[in-house]
Amino acid sequence: xxxxxxxxxxxxxxxxxxxxxxxxxxxxxxxxxxxxxxxxxxxxxxxxxxxxxxxxxxxxxxxxxxxxxxxxxxxxxxxxxxxxxxxxxxxxxxxxxxxxxxxxxxxxxxxxxxxxxxxxxxxxxxxxxxxxxxxxxxxxxxxxxxxxxxxxxxxxxxxxxxxxxxxxxxxxxxxxxxxxxxxxxxxxxxxxxxxxxxxxxxxxxxxxxxxxxxxxxxxxxxxxxxxxxxxxxxxxxxxxxxxxxxxxxxxxxxxxxxxxxxxxxxxxxxxxxxxxxxxxxxxxxxxxxxxxxxxxxxxxxxxxxxxxxxxxxxxxxxxxxxxxxxxxxxxxxxxxxxxxxxxxxxxxxxxxxxxxxxxxxxxxxxxxx
Amino acid sequence: xxxxxxxxxxxxxxxxxxxxxxxxxxxxxxxxxxxxxxxxxxxxxxxxxxxxxxxxxxxxxxxxxxxxxxxxxxxxxxxxxxxxxxxxxxxxxxxxxxxxxxxxxxxxxxxxxxxxxxxxxxxxxxxxxxxxxxxxxxxxxxxxxxxxxxxxxxxxxxxxxxxxxxxxxxxxxxxxxxxxxxxxxxxxxxxxxxxxxxxxxxxxxxxxxxxxxxxxxxxxxxxxxxxxxxxxxxxxxxxxxxxxxxxxxxxxxxxxxxxxxxxxxxxxxxxxxxxxxxxxxxxxxxxxxxxxxxxxxxxxxxxxxxxxxxxxxxxxxxxxxxxxxxxxxxxxxxxxxxxxxxxxxxxxxxxxxxxxxxxxxxxxxxxxx
Numbered sequence: 001x002x003x004x005x006x007x008x009x010x011x012x013x014x015x016x017x018x019x020x021x022x023x024x025x026x027x028x029x030x031x032x033x034x035x036x037x038x039x040x041x042x043x044x045x046x047x048x049x050x051x052x053x054x055x056x057x058x059x060x061x062x063x064x065x066x067x068x069x070x071x072x073x074x075x076x077x078x079x080x081x082x083x084x085x086x087x088x089x090x091x092x093x094x095x096x097x098x099x100x101x102x103x104x105x106x107x108x109x110x111x112x113x114x115x116x117x118x119x120x121x122x123x124x125x126x127x128x129x130x131x132x133x134x135x136x137x138x139x140x141x142x143x144x145x146x147x148x149x150x151x152x153x154x155x156x157x158x159x160x161x162x163x164x165x166x167x168x169x170x171x172x173x174x175x176x177x178x179x180x181x182x183x184x185x186x187x188x189x190x191x192x193x194x195x196x197x198x199x200x201x202x203x204x205x206x207x208x209x210x211x212x213x214x215x216x217x218x219x220x221x222x223x224x225x226x227x228x229x230x231x232x233x234x235x236x237x238x239x240x241x242x243x244x245x246x247x248x249x250x251x252x253x254x255x256x257x258x259x260x261x262x263x264x265x266x267x268x269x270x271x272x273x274x275x276x277x278x279x280x281x282x283x284x285x286x287x288x289x290x291x292x293x294x295x296x297x298x299x300x301x302x303x304x305x306x307x308x309x310x311x312x313x314x315x316x317x318x319x320x321x322x323x324x325x326x327x328x329x330x331x332x333x334x335x336x337x338x339x340x341x342x343x344x345x346x347x348x349x350x351x352x353x354x355x356x357x358x359x360x361x362x363x364x365x366x367x368x369x
Numbered sequence: 370x371x372x373x374x375x376x377x378x379x380x381x382x383x384x385x386x387x388x389x390x391x392x393x394x395x396x397x398x399x400x401x402x403x404x405x406x407x408x409x410x411x412x413x414x415x416x417x418x419x420x421x422x423x424x425x426x427x428x429x430x431x432x433x434x435x436x437x438x439x440x441x442x443x444x445x446x447x448x449x450x451x452x453x454x455x456x457x458x459x460x461x462x463x464x465x466x467x468x469x470x471x472x473x474x475x476x477x478x479x480x481x482x483x484x485x486x487x488x489x490x491x492x493x494x495x496x497x498x499x500x501x502x503x504x505x506x507x508x509x510x511x512x513x514x515x516x517x518x519x520x521x522x523x524x525x526x527x528x529x530x531x532x533x534x535x536x537x538x539x540x541x542x543x544x545x546x547x548x549x550x551x552x553x554x555x556x557x558x559x560x561x562x563x564x565x566x567x568x569x570x571x572x573x574x575x576x577x578x579x580x581x582x583x584x585x586x587x588x589x590x591x592x593x594x595x596x597x598x599x600x601x602x603x604x605x606x607x608x609x610x611x612x613x614x615x616x617x618x619x620x621x622x623x624x625x626x627x628x629x630x631x632x633x634x635x636x637x638x639x640x641x642x643x644x645x646x647x648x649x650x651x652x653x654x655x656x657x658x659x660x661x662x663x664x665x666x667x668x669x670x671x672x673x674x675x676x677x678x679x680x681x682x683x684x685x686x687x688x689x690x691x692x693x694x695x696x697x698x699x700x701x702x703x704x705x706x707x708x709x710x711x712x713x714x715x716x717x718x719x720x721x722x723x724x725x726x727x728x729x730x731x732x733x734x735x736x737x738x
Contacts, residue, residue, distance in 0.1 A: 008457045030530060037526070039526040062526065074443060075441075081450075083529040083538070084531075084696055085532070085538065088496075104719075123450045156405075160452040161737065162737060164453045368530065368532040369502050
């Protein structure tokens with residue numbers, strides 16, 4: 001499964017979904033399906049099942065940000081799909097159709113970036129209730145979609161339009177390309193590698209909290225520092241910017257050994273990366289780049305540390321670098337910096353965090369079930 | 370958009386969606402998005418936007434059964450996505466999770482077949498309410514999915530799992546391969562070409578009508594001819610068999626000039642093909658292969674002719690053949706025959722039907738809006 005990120009659910013829904021009594025999380029299920037899919041792929045392919053002689057082969061399937069298909073010739077292809085469902089992943093009263101169209105594409109571009117690939121093509125499947133179909137909603141949604149697609153030279157090549165009985169449903173599929181063998185998997189991190197994260201963390205989760213407390217996107221100029229910070233945090237939640245330039249650079253220069261996008265939250269996504277790589281990690285809390293806009297709020301408003309460690313949907317890239325390549329790593333691109341936050345360690349996916357109190361880090365990001 | 374087919378909606382929903390007062394159908398909207406997408410693709414791509422030198426290019430986007438991506442080297446790729454939404458495209462009380470998993474993949478395999486391509490990879494995005502998540506529903510759905518995927522050597526490589534507030538939602542994405550330049554588009558039919566259809570028509574629509582009237586899949590051996598016919602028609606609706614072998618053969622032998630799958634209904638899909646090819650058609654009603662199981666029912670049960678002409682979801686292939694290639698066309702493969710039903714004519718998408726009464730054929734297949 002390309003990703004298990006989750007966005008913008010309501011408080012109560014989120015709370016329900018993180019209850020421990022749920023017998024099986026979606027991560028457990030994805031592991032199950034992964035082993036089923038691998039079993040299927042081992043079934044001997046009949047040599048005369050097709051006359052196509054140069055057929056492509058599968059390099060990496062379920063369990064990374066996107067699947068990698070190795071072509072017999074030319075570049076490898078990378079494919080991802082992300083399902084956004086109204087009242088789970090977004091609320092119509094919190095966003096606009098344009099912002100939603102942008103975000104639907106952005107989450108998939110982020111998956112492609114997390115493989116070090118360059119996005120090329122998109123498909124968009126939309127289910128929409130009749131009353132919304134009669135408005136300009138879908139036109140404006142495509143406005144937001146195309147604005148981001150054009151900025152990244154991504155061509156819309158297909159999809160589906162269906163009626164939906166109640167909720168808006170969007171499945172965003174993106175296909176990217178990467179030089180043969182250059183895809184950056186979750187499984188490549190090695191003990192001793194340095195851990196970096198692009199941009200800053202916690203802003204999207206803080207934005208979600210503001211939406212839940214009734215703050216809305218405003219087209220007026222905000223008057224106070226706090227009002228400006230609020231609007232910036234809402235933008236982090238509603239209009240995420242995928243780190244495509246970073247992803248492309250890291251694969252082209254072969255700078256990253258492992259990579260994942262921060263969609264579920266740093267604690268969960270670093271755990272995914274460590275699990276796939278069979279390593280542990282130690283991060284320094286004081287080095288984690290917290291979204292500066294969070295600082296305008298009191299700790300009674302937000303738990304700053306928890307936002308940065310467990311807040312999802314920042315769509316930053318978390319990647320690991322072999323120390324001998326550090327000199328070649330730029331620390332700033334046009335669309336943002338990358339920050340060193342700790343190191344990969346030996347050991348079985350244990351993540352230690354040094355800070356106010358040194359303690360093991362447990363995954364506390366978003367889960368659906 | 371890959372496809373505009375529709376299946377299994379309730380009577381009242383279907384009736385509502387075919388009302389003429391709806392200002393814009395999904396077909397109108399898809400035309401609009403197609404022109405928007407083409408405009409975007411004309412935006413000059415910056416030569417240094419990526420260091421990838423051999424990037425692929427788009428051959429055919431929105432407006433066919435699937436999009437074709439021309440790779441710089443090797444085979445062309447074909448991609449489609451199909452969204453199935455509970456209570457619009459299926460009803461849980463009419464089907465089983467296994468049948469649903471089969472059908473979700475089958476509809477996309479049919480799109481790939483309609484391009485003459487061989488399916489290779491699938492992604493499945495699923496939204497599922499919490500109460501259903503706690504059952505075996507999703508495991509059984511994947512059972513049905515993998516049974517069909519294994520039969521066609523299709524590898525599941527990704528997807529997404531999300532919670533849904535009320536309805537089950539499935540987006541099925543399939544990627545296929547076809548020899549460079551061999552994809553069979555809707556736009557290739559020429560005046561004088563003969564029109565063929567695989568298998569038989571009307572069975573899936575009759576099966577839907579039976580479901581609506583309360584008939585259900587039974588695991589007992591049906592006792593009467595009529596009961597057997599009922600079960601066969603339910604199977605046509607709930608367990609469609611995509612004509613993958615036909616699609617592959619037609620492209621490899623370069624036998625078809627144009628092709629589409631019969632998902633919305635013969636009248637609508639032949640209209641789509643004629644529109645894309647800029648041609649007309651004349652078909653003989655007496656030649657249209659009606660599902661033989663329909664004959665067990667009185668005309669007061671079903672309008673046989675309307676079922677065959679307008680009933681959707683048979684997932685047969687409708688294709689056109691240049692007369693000089695007729696000798697090379699096999700009329701039967703292991704998984705079914707192909708039947709000559711008429712000819713492509715000059716003229717602007719006018720379709721004439723010769724039969725009981727000679728009259729122009731109007732699209733009367735399923736629309737969402």
